[in-house]
Amino acid sequence: MNTNQTVPTVAWEGQARSRRVLAVVAVFVLWAVYTGIEALSQAGRLQPALATILEFIPGLFGIGLLLAAGLTTKDCFLRFAPLSRQGLAGLLLLTPLFAPILLSATWVGWRPVNALVLNPLGAISQELFFRCALLPAGLMILPRRPLLAIGLHAVLFGLWHTGPLVTGAPVWGVVAVMLIPALFGLGWGWQTRRDGTVVWATIYHIILQFISAFFTWRN
Secondary structure (H helix, E strand, O other), X not given: OHHHHHHHHHHHHHHHHHHHHHHHHHHHHHHHHHHHXXXXXXXXXXXXXXXXXXXXXXXXXXXXXXXXXOOOOOOOOOOOOOOOHHHHHHHHHHHHHHHHHHHOOEEOOOOHHHHHHHHHHHHHHHHHHHHHHHHHHHHHHOOOOHHHHHHHHHHHHXXXXXXXXXXXXXXXXXXXXXXXXHHHHXXXXXXXXXXXXXXXXHHHHHHHHHHHOOEEOOO
C-alpha cells in the first residue's frame, strides 16, 4: 500500500524537477534573445520605441516560465520589502562607478521622451529580466552558492551591454563598458537577494537611466 502511494509522489516530483530545469534553460536562452535585441537596437536597426517594447518580452516571459515551474513571486523578488541598512550601503557604494561612464559621454541636453519614457522603461525591463528571472534561475542551479549565482548573473548583465561591440569601439572601451555594468549587476543582485525585493534596485536603475538621457556615447 505504501509503495503504491509513493510512486505517484515520486513521479510528480520528477515532473516538477523537469519543469524547473526546462524553465532555467529557457531563461538562459532568453538572455541570448535579449542580448540580440539590444545589439540590433545599438546598431540602429530597431527604432528606440520598438526596441523598448521588445525588451520587455524576455523578462515577462522568463518570469512567467519560472512561476509556471513552481517558483513564487517572492522567489522572483517581485514584492515590496523595506530597504535594509546593508542594502542601502551596498547601493551607495555603487554610485562612484557611474562617474567614469559620464566622463566618457557627450552632453546632449534635455530629451523628454528619453528621460521620462524610454530610459526608465529600459531600466524596468532590465530589472525584470536580470534580477527577477535570470538571478532566480541562477539561484536555482546554484542553491548552495548564492554568491556564485549572483556573480554569474552579473557577468551576463555586463555582456548584455553590447553597444561598443556593434559600434566599433576599441577593445579597452568594450571591456570598460561591460565591466562597469557587471559591477552594478553584482551590487544590485546582492541587494535584491539581501532584501528580497527588486524595488530598490529598480528605483536606483531608473535614476541612472534618467541621468543618462542627457548624454550620448555615440561618436
